[in-house]
Amino acid sequence: MAERDRPTGATGRTNHYVVPATASTVHWGYFSRSLEPVLSVESGDFVTIETLTHHAYDDHARMIEGDPGAESVFLWSKDAKNVDRRGAGPMDASIHGRGAGEGFGVHICTGPVFVRDAEPSDVLEVRIIDVRPRGCRNPAFEGRAFGSNAAAWWGFHYNDLLTEPKPREVITIYEIDAAGARNWARAVYNYRWVPQTDPFGVVHPIIDYPGVPVDHALVEEKHGILKGVRIPVRPHFGVIALAPKEAEFVDSVPPGYFGGNIDNWRIGKGAVMHYPVAVRGALLSVGDPHASQGDSELCGTAIECSLTGTFQLILHKRDRLAGTPLADLDYPLLETQDEWVVHGFSFANYLAELGDNAQSEIFAKSSLDRAMRDAFRKMRHFLMMTRGLSEDEAISLMSVAVDFGVTQVVDANWGVHAILKKAIFAGEAG
Amino acid sequence: MAERDRPTGATGRTNHYVVPATASTVHWGYFSRSLEPVLSVESGDFVTIETLTHHAYDDHARMIEGDPGAESVFLWSKDAKNVDRRGAGPMDASIHGRGAGEGFGVHICTGPVFVRDAEPSDVLEVRIIDVRPRGCRNPAFEGRAFGSNAAAWWGFHYNDLLTEPKPREVITIYEIDAAGARNWARAVYNYRWVPQTDPFGVVHPIIDYPGVPVDHALVEEKHGILKGVRIPVRPHFGVIALAPKEAEFVDSVPPGYFGGNIDNWRIGKGAVMHYPVAVRGALLSVGDPHASQGDSELCGTAIECSLTGTFQLILHKRDRLAGTPLADLDYPLLETQDEWVVHGFSFANYLAELGDNAQSEIFAKSSLDRAMRDAFRKMRHFLMMTRGLSEDEAISLMSVAVDFGVTQVVDANWGVHAILKKAIFAGEAG
Numbered sequence: 001m002a003e004r005d006r007p008t009g010a011t012g013r014t015n016h017y018v019v020p021a022t023a024s025t026v027h028w029g030y031f032s033r034s035l036e037p038v039l040s041v042e043s044g045d046f047v048t049i050e051t052l053t054h055h056a057y058d059d060h061a062r063m064i065e066g067d068p069g070a071e072s073v074f075l076w077s078k079d080a081k082n083v084d085r086r087g088a089g090p091m092d093a094s095i096h097g098r099g100a101g102e103g104f105g106v107h108i109c110t111g112p113v114f115v116r117d118a119e120p121s122d123v124l125e126v127r128i129i130d131v132r133p134r135g136c137r138n139p140a141f142e143g144r145a146f147g148s149n150a151a152a153w154w155g156f157h158y159n160d161l162l163t164e165p166k167p168r169e170v171i172t173i174y175e176i177d178a179a180g181a182r183n184w185a186r187a188v189y190n191y192r193w194v195p196q197t198d199p200f201g202v203v204h205p206i207i208d209y210p211g212v213p214v215d216h217a218l219v220e221e222k223h224g225i226l227k228g229v230r231i232p233v234r235p236h237f238g239v240i241a242l243a244p245k246e247a248e249f250v251d252s253v254p255p256g257y258f259g260g261n262i263d264n265w266r267i268g269k270g271a272v273m274h275y276p277v278a279v280r281g282a283l284l285s286v287g288d289p290h291a292s293q294g295d296s297e298l299c300g301t302a303i304e305c306s307l308t309g310t311f312q313l314i315l316h317k318r319d320r321l322a323g324t325p326l327a328d329l330d331y332p333l334l335e336t337q338d339e340w341v342v343h344g345f346s347f348a349n350y351l352a353e354l355g356d357n358a359q360s361e362i363f364a365k366s367s368l369d370r371a372m373r374d375a376f377r378k379m380r381h382f383l384m385m386t387r388g389l390s391e392d393e394a395i396s397l398m399s400v401a402v403d404f405g406v407t408q409v410v411d412a413n414w415g416v417h418a419i420l421k422k423a424i425f426a427g428e429a430g
Numbered sequence: 431m432a433e434r435d436r437p438t439g440a441t442g443r444t445n446h447y448v449v450p451a452t453a454s455t456v457h458w459g460y461f462s463r464s465l466e467p468v469l470s471v472e473s474g475d476f477v478t479i480e481t482l483t484h485h486a487y488d489d490h491a492r493m494i495e496g497d498p499g500a501e502s503v504f505l506w507s508k509d510a511k512n513v514d515r516r517g518a519g520p521m522d523a524s525i526h527g528r529g530a531g532e533g534f535g536v537h538i539c540t541g542p543v544f545v546r547d548a549e550p551s552d553v554l555e556v557r558i559i560d561v562r563p564r565g566c567r568n569p570a571f572e573g574r575a576f577g578s579n580a581a582a583w584w585g586f587h588y589n590d591l592l593t594e595p596k597p598r599e600v601i602t603i604y605e606i607d608a609a610g611a612r613n614w615a616r617a618v619y620n621y622r623w624v625p626q627t628d629p630f631g632v633v634h635p636i637i638d639y640p641g642v643p644v645d646h647a648l649v650e651e652k653h654g655i656l657k658g659v660r661i662p663v664r665p666h667f668g669v670i671a672l673a674p675k676e677a678e679f680v681d682s683v684p685p686g687y688f689g690g691n692i693d694n695w696r697i698g699k700g701a702v703m704h705y706p707v708a709v710r711g712a713l714l715s716v717g718d719p720h721a722s723q724g725d726s727e728l729c730g731t732a733i734e735c736s737l738t739g740t741f742q743l744i745l746h747k748r749d750r751l752a753g754t755p756l757a758d759l760d761y762p763l764l765e766t767q768d769e770w771v772v773h774g775f776s777f778a779n780y781l782a783e784l785g786d787n788a789q790s791e792i793f794a795k796s797s798l799d800r801a802m803r804d805a806f807r808k809m810r811h812f813l814m815m816t817r818g819l820s821e822d823e824a825i826s827l828m829s830v831a832v833d834f835g836v837t838q839v840v841d842a843n844w845g846v847h848a849i850l851k852k853a854i855f856a857g858e859a860g
Contacts, residue, residue: 149826149829149830151822151825151826151829155825155829156802156803156806157806157810157825160803160806160807161821162810162821163820163821170822170825170826172822172823172826174830184857185830186857187823187826190822190823190826225820225822225823226819226823226826226827227858228855228857228858229827229854229855229857229858230853230854230855230856230857231827231830231831231854232831232851232853232854292830292831293829293830294828294829294830294831294832294833294834295832295833295834295835296802296828296829296832296833296834297829298806298825298828298829298832298834299825299826299828299829300829301829302829302830303830367799368798368799368802369797369798369799372586372726372798372836372839373586373590376586376587376590376728377590380587380592389656390593390655391591391592391593392581392600392602392620392655393602393617393620393655393656395581395585395587395600395728395729396579396581396600396602396617396620396656396729397656397659397661398587398724398726398728398729399579399581399585399723399724399726399727399728399729399730399731399732400579400604400615400661400722400723400724400732400733401661401662401722401724402724402725402726402728403724403725403726403835404724404725404726404728404835404836404839405725405833405834405835405836406802406834406835406836406846409802409834416798416836421662423660423662424659424660424661424662425658425659425660426660427614427616427658427659427660428657428658428659
């Protein structure tokens with residue numbers, strides 16, 4: 001029974017599930033409408049979901065060693081690779097030879113979770129009840145948690161460097177307090193990426209495949225960097241996705257109507273996301289955990305740091321949406337304590353808009369100008385549909401009171417978000 | 431004597447000037463290195479500057495009537511036009527026939543103020559000490575102040591409307607509390623622009639020339655709009671400019687290295703701006719006052735509302751900048767209580783970069799993608815120069831802790847700003 005249907009005042013029971021991150025509960029680098037669910041829940045249920053950063057192997061000692069879940073997911077030796085497919089590409093790596101799935105998509109996603117009764121055109125509300133860092137299990141680093149920031153080839157800065165060697169990729173390892181007592185992260189050290197040979201013998205001259213073990217004997221750790229700098233922590237999930245309906249395997253990098261890799265740091269504790277359901281059961285996956293990120297995610301990544309989230313899932317059936325803020329929702333919508341936030345992309349639904357080669361085309365069509373237009377249209381839609389404003393009222397309000405920001409410029413389908421403060425409507429009651 | 435040079439503990443005197451807005455103290459729609467200063471000050475002096483919105487004639491009764499300064503500036507009859515040149519175009523209106531200056535630039539700017547000893551490559555610091563709305567002088571509206579929001583042809587929305595008639599321009603009049611007791615604005619009414627004939631007989635089918643008297647017998651006022659909506663006020667100056675050196679007359683619309691029409695609502699009370707000086711005396715002008723604006727200024731304008739500001743001007747000589755946050759400054763830099771903000775544009779210095787036709791070319795080259803790149807480069811410069819960070823440190827920090835936002839998409843040279851929180855460096859002392 002869904003929580004909202006429970007008789008008032010009655011003592012009840014809501015299910016609370018736990019999904020650990022292991023090789024059998026994650027899929028790596030893609031979303032798929034055909035994945036077998038790891039769990040089936042009812043509307044109103046709670047789920048605690050462990051998520052792992054796909055950058056953990058940038059520092060095995062701090063982010064994998066001693067952690068059974070992470071060791072299970074990242075295990076890769078000459079003889080075994082626990083999670084073989086990494087990305088939406090071919091399993092035989094016939095395009096670039098990088099590895100199974102070709103790294104066309106990089107995020108370790110836990111799930112999918114099947115929501116009973118969910119059907120296309122319903123809306124799934126995902127309440128983020130809690131977000132906790134995953135403490136390091138290596139006794140050498142007890143009480144701490146770690147994350148990695150990769151200034152990578154897909155970053156906005158990459159072909160626009162001042163200093164030699166150009167270009168270069170740089171990994172910076174950050175430390176946060178696993179207990180959450182400190183609200184800031186600090187840099188521990190950085191190193192320049194040098195070619196790494198994976199256990200199957202493939203050389204990776206750049207960061208072109210996720211989870212490649214980094215041999216620290218080959219890199220030069222530079223300590224004493226960013227001295228005294230305190231990065232405010234903003235723990236959040238870069239990826240929360242429902243399965244898209246348009247393709248069998250969908251690269252996890254470009255975000256879209258189904259959510260996915262939105263990379264908005266506001267999608268953290270206390271936030272509520274709403275997604276249009278595209279396939280039966282919704283098929284929710286969560287991944288790409290971040291300890292912190294700035295608007296734009298300039299260099300390609302955030303502080304990529306394993307997190308555990310607790311979520312409550314509420315299903316809104318399509319025939320009960322009329323007249324609510326969720327009517328006609330065909331994009332991911334964020335609600336926080338004080339704000340509504342819509343997410344614009346270069347292409348609102350690139351999978352449908354860009355034809356048969358959409359999943360490669362989107363990487364050639366990144367545009368903030370287009371994302372700004374999409375954000376404008378979505379905020380106008382939201383104001384007209386949910387507040388009953390005329391188009392003229394909506395447009396004036398947007399110009400004088402809505403703030404547009406750069407969500408990310410690194411995920412192929414670039415993002416601009418628009419923030420509407422709820423307090424603007426505080427006078428309506430009076 | 432500059433304030434900073436005064437002997438500690440000595441009783442001193444600092445000049446505090448007042449510049450009212452009248453037909454003889456404003457220039458309309460352009461900046462010029464050749465303008466006669468209205469005032470000459472020394473570093474450390476205070477100046478209170480009245481500014482008028484160029485949209486005041488959208489509602490003469492509420493924004494001009496009974497106000498001697500506004501009446502002086504806006505006076506335009508068959509026989510007299512107190513401020514003839516409006517814009518950087520030809521005085522004979524030989525291009526479009528709109529009027530003197532052709533409306534190539536629209537902002538009423540008060541000034542310029544000459545700063546003694548200021549020379550090219552110095553930096554002028556402009557401290558915004560206070561900002562106050564200009565109360566309506568018409569007894570019918572006592573205690574109130576008003577502003578106009580024009581959803582105009584240069585807005586981002588204009589060719590992307592849903593409802594008929596398309597396209598259209600819509601003026602919304604907002605009211606704010608002149609005493610500043612209420613921190614929000616409310617809409618009073620709106621109307622659709624219809625062709626207006628100016629006193630010289632020129633018909634303006636769209637908003638193509640500033641200060642055209644609007645005949646309210648021709649427009650249909652729609653009251654009861656945006657019911658209960660409270661727009662948070664963010665009083666600020668859209669335009670604070672030093673004279674550019676590159677051209678004799680410079681359109682006031684596109685912002686640039688010299689400041690100008692940056693349209694960032696954070697440039698309000700308590701903010702401190704820093705501008706590179708391009709010409710002798712700096713030649714500071716202030717205009718385009720706004721009661722509020724959202725990031726992007728989507729429809730082309732803010733709540734355009736006359737304001738009076740009090741500023742302190744501090745001159746930093748070029749030979750004393752090394753090792754300070756102002757070293758090598760060649761862009762407008764904002765400092766607030768908690769943040770540093772750099773301003774990126776499609777072209778950092780469009781006047782120099784776009785050749786002889788720069789002032790028309792820039793209108794064809796608006797791009798958020800370019801503005802994002804410029805903001806990235808400027809923030810990197812700021813972090814490396816003022817914090818001594820390596821390029822790798824600066825880039826990682828930008829990705830995990832700097833927020834990039836859309837300043838405006840309506841001023842030809844589109845803007846993206848980057849916000850750096852000062853608290854990030856709080857640990858440096860420890």
